[in-house]
Amino acid sequence: MKKANQVKDNPFPYSHTNKRYYTIDHYFQNKYHAKTAKVPLHAGFTCPNRDGTKGRGGCAFCSELGSGDTILAYHDTLQQQYELGLARMRSKWPDCIGIAYFQSFTNTYAPLDTLKKLYDPFFERSDVAGVCIATRADCLDDEMIAYFAEKAQHKEVWIELGLQSIHDQTMDRLNRGHSSQIVFDVIERLKPTPVKTCVHLINSLPGETEEMMLETVQKMADIHPDAIKIHMLHVIQNSALGRLYNSHPFPLMSEKEYVDLVVKQLELLPQDMIIERLTGDALKEELIAPAWTLKKTIVLNDIDKRMVELDTYQGKCYKA
Secondary structure (H helix, E strand, O other), X not given: OOHHHOOOXXXXXXXXXXXXXOEHHHHHHHHHOOOEEEEEEOOOOOOOOOEOOOOEOOOOOOOOOXXXXXXXXXXXXXXXXXXXXXXXXXXXXXXXXXXXXXXXXXXXXXXXXXXHXXXXXXXXXXXXXXXXXXXXXXXXOHHHHHHHHHHOXXXXXXXXXXXXXXXXXXXXXXXXXXOHHHHHXXXXXXXXXXXXXXXXXXXXXXXXXXXXXXXXXXXXXXXXXOEEEXXXXXXXXXXXXXXXXXXXXXXXXXXXHXXXXXXXXXXXXXXXXXXXXXXXXXXXXXXXXOHHHHOHHHHHHHHHHXXXXXXXXXXXXXOO
C-alpha cells in the first residue's frame, strides 16, 4: 500500500485507518476490496495430546471445545455451520465475503483422504474466498503440504500454527507436546509454496518474563511467517490451567502491562507481517481471569493511543 493512501499523520505505510500496524482488515481490503471475515467451523477433530497419542488433556490453556467456543451450530454439518456463521457476519456487514476457518482442535489430524473430503467442497465453492486451517505443526506431513500448496494456486489457503511461546520449558509445562523447532521447520517447508502461514502467541503464560515474551516475538521476526496472532492468556473454566489457577492463583498481566508489552512487540516485527489479532475472545461465562480482556475494544484502543503517545509503529525497531 502506497503512503498516499495513509491516514494523515500516520507514519505507517500499511494502513488505511489510524492503525500503526498491518491489520488483517487492511490486507483483506486490498485483496478483495470488501469486508472479509473468517467463519469458524468445527470439523470433528481431536488432538494428539488429547487422545493419548502424545498425551491427555490437551494444552493446559485450551478449552474443552478446542478453542472453538464461538462456533455456531457446533454439531451441524460443515456446510450448515458455514451458512449460519456467514449469515451472522452479514447481519453486521451485509456485503461480507467469507473465508472458511477450520478453527477447533487439530484440523489436519487425519489421513489425507479424509482431509480432502472435508476441504474439497469448500475449495470448490465459488462463494468461499479462501480456506484457513488451524493445526499443530507435528500434524502436517509432506503429502498434506503438497495438497494445500496445489489448492493455494487457485484459492487463498492459510495454515495457522499454535506456537504460543518459543520457550520449550514453558510449553512442556503446558502440555503442548512438541518442540518449538517443529513449528519453525514447518514454516520453512511452507515458504516455497503459495500457502500463507499464521502463528499464534500468548502473552503472560505462567513463569514467563517480559524478556521471554519479547524473545518469542523477535524469533517470529527472524523466521517471518506471513501473519501473527497475539493473545493475552485467558484462564478459563474446565481447563487444566483454570483448575491450577483456582487452587494456586498465579500472577497475570494488568491491561496496562499488556498494552505496553504489545507495543514493544509490534516495534520488533517487520512492517509487512500481518497482525491478525492483538487480543483474543473468551466467553464471559467461561472466563476466570483476567476480567479486563472482555473489554476488547478498549484494549485495542489503548494500544492505538499508546502508539500515538510514543510516536511509534510496527517495525520501528525491526532489524532484518
